[in-house]
Amino acid sequence: MFVVPGSFVPMKRQSSFKGASAYGTLFLVPTPIGNLGDMTFRAVETLKNVDLIAAEDTRTTGLLLKHFAIETRQTALHEHNWLEKIPKLLATLKSGKSIAQVSDAGMPSISDPGHELVLAALDAEISVVSLPGASAGITALIASGLASQPFTFHGFLPRKKNQQRLFLEQHAASTETQIFYESPLRLVATLANLLEIYGEREIVIARELTKIYEEYLRGTPSELLSALTETPVRGECVLMVSGQSVPPLTEFTDTPLEAVHALIEAGTKPNDAIKQIAKARDLNRQALYTDFHNWTHKEKK
Numbered sequence: 079m080f081v082v083p084g085s086f087v088p089m090k091r092q093s094s095f096k097g098a099s100a101y102g103t104l105f106l107v108p109t110p111i112g113n114l115g116d117m118t119f120r121a122v123e124t125l126k127n128v129d130l131i132a133a134e135d136t137r138t139t140g141l142l143l144k145h146f147a148i149e150t151r152q153t154a155l156h157e158h159n160w161l162e163k164i165p166k167l168l169a170t171l172k173s174g175k176s177i178a179q180v181s182d183a184g185m186p187s188i189s190d191p192g193h194e195l196v197l198a199a200l201d202a203e204i205s206v207v208s209l210p211g212a213s214a215g216i217t218a219l220i221a222s223g224l225a226s227q228p229f230t231f232h233g234f235l236p237r238k239k240n241q242q243r244l245f246l247e248q249h250a251a252s253t254e255t256q257i258f259y260e261s262p263l264r265l266v267a268t269l270a271n272l273l274e275i276y277g278e279r280e281i282v283i284a285r286e287l288t289k290i291y292e293e294y295l296r297g298t299p300s301e302l303l304s305a306l307t308e309t310p311v312r313g314e315c316v317l318m319v320s321g322q323s324v325p326p327l328t329e330f331t332d333t334p335l336e337a338v339h340a341l342i343e344a345g346t347k348p349n350d351a352i353k354q355i356a357k358a359r360d361l362n363r364q365a366l367y368t369d370f371h372n373w374t375h376k377e378k379k
Contacts, residue, residue, distance in 0.1 A: 108211025251345020
């Protein structure tokens with residue numbers, strides 16, 4: 079038996095390298111998102127030294143292994159076979175052998191398979207060690223020019239129009255930079271939905287990251303729609319949307335509590351609203367939180 083996604087895992091402490099158990103280790107190994115030069119020395123050595131590589135697509139990973147002269151045996155682990163494959167991988171780990179898990183590009187589990195094996199290994203008290211490496215969302219964000227914090231990573235948007243619209247409506251009021259992955263085939267339709275639901279705000283599209291045709295497109299939804307309708311893009315895209323702008327404090331009522339309430343009405347989470355107002359007005363955050371709690375409690379009576 080093993081833990082399934084969504085299950086609760088009780089408190090445990092894992093030492094990744096000291097006091098190792100008789101079990102093997104599950105290594106989560108990032109692979110380049112385009113440029114093979116981004117493969118780290120540690121990632122190459124790990125793939126060479128483990129007993130088995132669990133790959134999303136053995137053909138894709140096989141090209142990477144060939145390039146770095148890595149001869150470690152592979153096995154496929156993807157969204158269609160993880161349920162039957164994980165018990166076998168756990169048995170391998172429990173026998174003292176180590177496994178490296180990789181996706182086709184970037185970090186395992188980030189919009190790719192991997193999470194289920196991690197949960198199962200943790201439940202079996204098998205050490206899970208993550209290696210740092212390439213991630214398309216973060217790579218694009220820091221060069222986008224949009225606010226790099228706070229941000230929310232959503233992964234791929236729903237494909238069906240109605241589901242996508244509902245998702246966007248639920249997140250339109252967020253003041254954080256939002257990061258999405260999107261197919262170039264659906265990009266124009268997604269921009270049309272963003273224009274209708276989010277309105278005109280700054281958007282950055284990054285495509286072909288780390289490759290020779292790497293490109294950033296910056297503009298409003300209407301500007302990008304016009305450009306992409308005339309000249310469609312190719313390659314997987316990272317779509318980044320600026321957060322909803324917060325009205326200037328001068329537009330709020332003078333009292334801090336009403337300013338907090340106005341931010342919450344605009345879609346900001348209560349704790350974040352308290353932090354913003356306390357910082358902007360040089361107030362004690364904890365005192366403002368207490369006043370807000372007492373005020374809302376009084377309002378409910």
